[in-house]
Amino acid sequence: MEKTVEVLKSATIRFAGDSGDGMQIAGSRFTDTSAFFGNDLSTFPDFPAEIRAPAGTLFGVSGFQIQFASQDVFTPGDEPDVLIAMNPAALKVNLKDLKPSGTIIANEDAFIEKNLHLAGYESNPLEDGTLTAYKLIKVPITKATNNAVKELGLTAKDANRCKNFYALGLTYWLYDRPLDVTMHWLEDKFKKKPVIADANIRALKAGYYFGETAEIFTTRYKVKPANLPKGIYKNITGNHATALGILAASLKSGLPLFLGTYPITPASDILHDLSSYKNFGVKTFQAEDEIAAICAAIGASFGGSLAFTSTSGPGMALKSEAIGLAVMTELPLVIADIQRGGPSTGLPTKTEQADLFQAILGRNGECPVPVVAASSPADCFMMIFEAARLACKFMTPVIFLSDGYIANGAEPWRIPHESELPIIEGEYWTKKEGFHPYQRDEFLARPWVKPGTPGLEHRIGGLEKQHITGNVSYDPQNHEYMVKLRAEKVKNIENHIPLAEVEGDKEGELLIVGWGSTYGSITTARERLLAKGYNVSRLHLKYLNPFPKNLGEVLSKFNKVLIPELNLGQLRKIIRAEFLVDAIGMNKVQGLPFKASEIEKKVIEVLSGN
Amino acid sequence: METESTNGTQVKLTAKDYASDQDVRWCPGCGDYSILAQVQRIMPSFNLTREKTVFVAGIGCSSRFPYYMNTYGFHGIHGRASSIASGLKMARPDLDVWVTSGDGDLLSIGGNHFIHTLRRNLDIVIMMFNNKIYGLTKGQYSPTSEHGKVTKSSPFGTLEEPFNPLTLALSSGGSFVARAMDRDAKHMQDTISKGHNHKGTAFIEIFQNCNIYNDGAHFLYTEKETKPDNTLFVENGKPLIFGEHKDKGIKLNGFRPEIINFNEDGNSINDVIVYDETSKELAMIVAQLSDFEGFPMPFGVLYKVNKPVYEEQMELQLEDSVKKLGKGSLEKLLFEGSTWEIK
Numbered sequence: 001m002e003k004t005v006e007v008l009k010s011a012t013i014r015f016a017g018d019s020g021d022g023m024q025i026a027g028s029r030f031t032d033t034s035a036f037f038g039n040d041l042s043t044f045p046d047f048p049a050e051i052r053a054p055a056g057t058l059f060g061v062s063g064f065q066i067q068f069a070s071q072d073v074f075t076p077g078d079e080p081d082v083l084i085a086m087n088p089a090a091l092k093v094n095l096k097d098l099k100p101s102g103t104i105i106a107n108e109d110a111f112i113e114k115n116l117h118l119a120g121y122e123s124n125p126l127e128d129g130t131l132t133a134y135k136l137i138k139v140p141i142t143k144a145t146n147n148a149v150k151e152l153g154l155t156a157k158d159a160n161r162c163k164n165f166y167a168l169g170l171t172y173w174l175y176d177r178p179l180d181v182t183m184h185w186l187e188d189k190f191k192k193k194p195v196i197a198d199a200n201i202r203a204l205k206a207g208y209y210f211g212e213t214a215e216i217f218t219t220r221y222k223v224k225p226a227n228l229p230k231g232i233y234k235n236i237t238g239n240h241a242t243a244l245g246i247l248a249a250s251l252k253s254g255l256p257l258f259l260g261t262y263p264i265t266p267a268s269d270i271l272h273d274l275s276s277y278k279n280f281g282v283k284t285f286q287a288e289d290e291i292a293a294i295c296a297a298i299g300a301s302f303g304g305s306l307a308f309t310s311t312s313g314p315g316m317a318l319k320s321e322a323i324g325l326a327v328m329t330e331l332p333l334v335i336a337d338i339q340r341g342g343p344s345t346g347l348p349t350k351t352e353q354a355d356l357f358q359a360i361l362g363r364n365g366e367c368p369v370p371v372v373a374a375s376s377p378a379d380c381f382m383m384i385f386e387a388a389r390l391a392c393k394f395m396t397p398v399i400f401l402s403d404g405y406i407a408n409g410a411e412p413w414r415i416p417h418e419s420e421l422p423i424i425e426g427e428y429w430t431k432k433e434g435f436h437p438y439q440r441d442e443f444l445a446r447p448w449v450k451p452g453t454p455g456l457e458h459r460i461g462g463l464e465k466q467h468i469t470g471n472v473s474y475d476p477q478n479h480e481y482m483v484k485l486r487a488e489k490v491k492n493i494e495n496h497i498p499l500a501e502v503e504g505d506k507e508g509e510l511l512i513v514g515w516g517s518t519y520g521s522i523t524t525a526r527e528r529l530l531a532k533g534y535n536v537s538r539l540h541l542k543y544l545n546p547f548p549k550n551l552g553e554v555l556s557k558f559n560k561v562l563i564p565e566l567n568l569g570q571l572r573k574i575i576r577a578e579f580l581v582d583a584i585g586m587n588k589v590q591g592l593p594f595k596a597s598e599i600e601k602k603v604i605e606v607l608s609g610n
Numbered sequence: 611m612e613t614e615s616t617n618g619t620q621v622k623l624t625a626k627d628y629a630s631d632q633d634v635r636w637c638p639g640c641g642d643y644s645i646l647a648q649v650q651r652i653m654p655s656f657n658l659t660r661e662k663t664v665f666v667a668g669i670g671c672s673s674r675f676p677y678y679m680n681t682y683g684f685h686g687i688h689g690r691a692s693s694i695a696s697g698l699k700m701a702r703p704d705l706d707v708w709v710t711s712g713d714g715d716l717l718s719i720g721g722n723h724f725i726h727t728l729r730r731n732l733d734i735v736i737m738m739f740n741n742k743i744y745g746l747t748k749g750q751y752s753p754t755s756e757h758g759k760v761t762k763s764s765p766f767g768t769l770e771e772p773f774n775p776l777t778l779a780l781s782s783g784g785s786f787v788a789r790a791m792d793r794d795a796k797h798m799q800d801t802i803s804k805g806h807n808h809k810g811t812a813f814i815e816i817f818q819n820c821n822i823y824n825d826g827a828h829f830l831y832t833e834k835e836t837k838p839d840n841t842l843f844v845e846n847g848k849p850l851i852f853g854e855h856k857d858k859g860i861k862l863n864g865f866r867p868e869i870i871n872f873n874e875d876g877n878s879i880n881d882v883i884v885y886d887e888t889s890k891e892l893a894m895i896v897a898q899l900s901d902f903e904g905f906p907m908p909f910g911v912l913y914k915v916n917k918p919v920y921e922e923q924m925e926l927q928l929e930d931s932v933k934k935l936g937k938g939s940l941e942k943l944l945f946e947g948s949t950w951e952i953k
């Protein structure tokens with residue numbers, strides 16, 4: 001049968017299976033290959049909170065979605081074109097997201113009585129006609145995989161484990177991708193277990209050739225390389241970019257890096273990465289809890305290190321008293337909060353943007369802390385770097401917000417050369433003459449003195465201090481003065497960050513204001529809206545405290561302001577309070593990112609006055 | 611010996627040089643004064659400069675200590691002094707780091723950090739001023755208050771058993787565990803000096819009188835009349851004897867300690883345990899003596915053993931990884947892994 005080739009601008013596929021099926025591996029291999037191929041892409045791994053949920057259950061389904069394209073992409077895609085379903089539960093959980101008339105590749109071997117029952121199907125959906133609206137391709141993935149590796153004499157378990165590579169091989173064929181990137185990866189990964197590498201490669205190839213020979217696929221798709229700016233690229237996840245960014249900040253400031261942290265999803269990878277950079281002189285400390293972690297970082301900052309502490313919402317809550325201590329002692333400290341669904345332990349593996357209030361306000365007393373937020377996986381690199389720059393220049397803790405979606409998601413990153421990165425000024429005070437612990441420079445920052453510097457012995461702490469001398473003071477006037485001074489110091493940072501820049505017309509009917517990881521969905525939505533003839537502008541905020549100096553003016557130029565957020569309207573409340581702008585909220589709290597289509601729909605609604 | 615390098619000239623330092631310009635604000639008669647005085651007195655003997663010395667504290671009356679020392683100092687938040695000190699020591703192994711803390715600060719809110727700090731064995735000194743009460747918050751019971759203690763927050767008596775800080779420290783892996791008292795200046799100086807000279811975390815519990823909220827809590831051990839018969843001063847290599855006339859000793863009957871009197875039939879000093887400060891078993895037994903009716907309260911260095919020091923191991927790992935992998939290059943790291951070029 002002659003197979004047609006269709007050229008697509010972009011495609012979205014989702015691998016879904018049991019948490020033990022290796023879907024994250026299949027997804028990230030597909031990502032690497034596509035990146036190598038030159039596509040722009042964006043990924044969304046979505047896994048259950050349980051490490052190994054019981055096989056076949058709905059809550060044990062693990063998914064990995066990727067959008068790859070020959071043009072810029074900003075999100076992992078709203079609706080997959082293709083769903084690879086390794087079992088009935090994976091089909092059940094993911095079918096609702098599949099594009100109308102999309103393709104389902106189902107492992108028919110897994111659609112047995114027991115699994116159907118676990119997934120709550122009364123009859124087999126592959127047989128009973130429920131999927132007629134889709135292009136259904138049934139593949140005996142388990143059997144075919146076992147056949148492919150038969151000769152190697154693996155245990156049944158090991159043989160079965162290669163299924164994901166069979167599915168991957170088939171997907172590679174479907175989208176005309178090369179196999180060699182994955183084969184090299186397997187050879188390297190299983191250097192010490194060549195049989196396993198061999199088995200997976202056989203499965204991969206078997207899947208690929210099944211596509212080639214089987215008479216069930218009529219169309220093959222091609223997604224050409226994207227036209228990205230010149231440079232050397234690699235795929236990067238948000239957490240990896242965060243670790244690299246803070247390391248770069250340490251090297252660019254000449255300050256030794258100290259990380260005090262405690263494991264928590266989805267922030268732990270930052271610890272994992274930094275712990276492996278020992279040959280850069282990075283000191284990482286896995287403390288007994290978040291409080292010890294941040295306090296150790298504060299101690300290290302007092303000692304003259306670039307201090308860093310990473311966590312997620314619940315850990316952030318534990319750190320709040322110590323953040324106040326860093327505010328009071330005016331020591332530089334970078335605090336990364338990789339947000340997840342809350343409250344309490346909430347949805348540990350899902351995403352949310354609901355720690356904005358916690359970051360800006362969540363402490364006792366008047367306790368101003370600068371807050372910045374990354375907008376995409378690669379952007380984590382520059383924004384954590386920026387957090388470190390502000391911390392050192394202004395002698396203050398700075399909160400960096402990321403979230404589960406960008407922390408685990410990946411995108412191609414044009415790698416900067418070390419020489420392109422700015423220098424961070426982080427100087428210690430050494431002059432003995434005229435020294436006072438709480439005197440201030442033109443940025444209102446106090447001097448950073450390293451213990452060990454002769455003649456500058458002094459004491460600092462959490463109690464209110466007298467202006468300039470730093471001595472403990474309960475004087476009412478002094479307290480108010482100091483409270484205002486600390487607030488002014490943070491506010492003054494607005495003079496040292498970029499102005500808010502509107503994309504599109506600078507005035508008009510509607511401005512979409514976003515922050516953090518909604519960047520991609522808003523960008524895509526706006527592009528679609530522009531293509532349909534709607535004129536909407538957008539502003540993405542990376543500096544949330546203080547805001548860019550011109551924000552009020554920018555907002556005032558639009559009739560309507562729409563703020564989509566993955567919370568119940570935290571930025572909107574602040575913007576309303578600060579600028580008296582009657583911003584409209586668009587809120588989603590499902591542990592999931594926005595689909596571009598959701599934003600598109602809302603904008604049309606708002607524009608039509610509904 | 612005692613030198614100051616501040617302006618290039620070598621000056622002999624005295625206790626006075628270690629006193630800051632801040633007024634000391636403890637209640638008159640508070641045992642904290644004595645501890646401050648002894649620490650200031652022994653500092654010059656350590657052959658260190660003031661700028662290399664850092665006192666770190668949590669919150670409580672005792673935690674005001676750093677303000678009164680003319681060294682670097684950090685007054686932190688309640689219970690977290692050991693964590694702040696740990697981070698500082700990891701970042702700056704060259705500094706001489708001290709923690710001053712109260713029994714509430716260290717064992718209540720800071721209990722978790724306390725046990726883990728001992729387990730890690732950083733080279734710092736932790737001095738816990740134990741007045742068996744919360745001073746700063748005006749007289750609530752603390753984790754070392756005796757069962758049934760009547761305080762503002764326990765008008766009908768406490769329901770919980772107190773911690774024995776020494777056994778807690780020993781079982782947390784403490785490598786130097788000692789006890790001193792505010793009213794025995796010489797012994798305190800000696801104990802703190804030994805703690806400071808120990809390489810690893812030195813935990814020193816210091817009985818301190820809060821004359822406002824718990825006056826006399828330790829008088830049985832600190833006052834002339836009752837002290838000899840109720841205290842046991844342990845010294846490495848010396849027999850465990852005590853009493854007004856040095857005629858009592860501790861002997862072991864199996865695992866069970868017994869008090870013997872040399873004047874009574876057949877008992878001799880030869881039956882008494884000769885103390886070995888490197889024996890954790892002995893330290894555990896002696897640390898628990900005071901938990902039993904009629905036994906004396908032990909003082910001195912109960913345990914001292916050499917163990918790997920955390921911050922040194924940390925430095926070694928850094929050096930080793932440079933040897934193995936070469937000094938890290940950011941440019942190389944950024945561009946490593948699978949990359950592709952867009953032209």
Ligand SMILES: Cc1ncc(C[n+]2csc(CCOP(=O)(O)OP(=O)(O)O)c2C)c(N)n1
Pocket residue numbers: 669670671672673688711712713714715716739741743744745746747752
């Ligand atoms: C987070 C927090 N909780 C409670 C307090 C109140 N507080 C301050 S000191 C203290 C207890 C002090 O007792 P202790 O450590 O024994 O020291 P002392 O004052 O007796 O020297 C308490 C409960 C606080 N400052 N911070």
Ligand code: SF4
Pocket residue numbers: 635636637639640641642671672741745746819820821822823
């Ligand atoms: S309250 Fe007690 S511990 Fe605190 S200063 Fe007064 S006497 Fe000392």
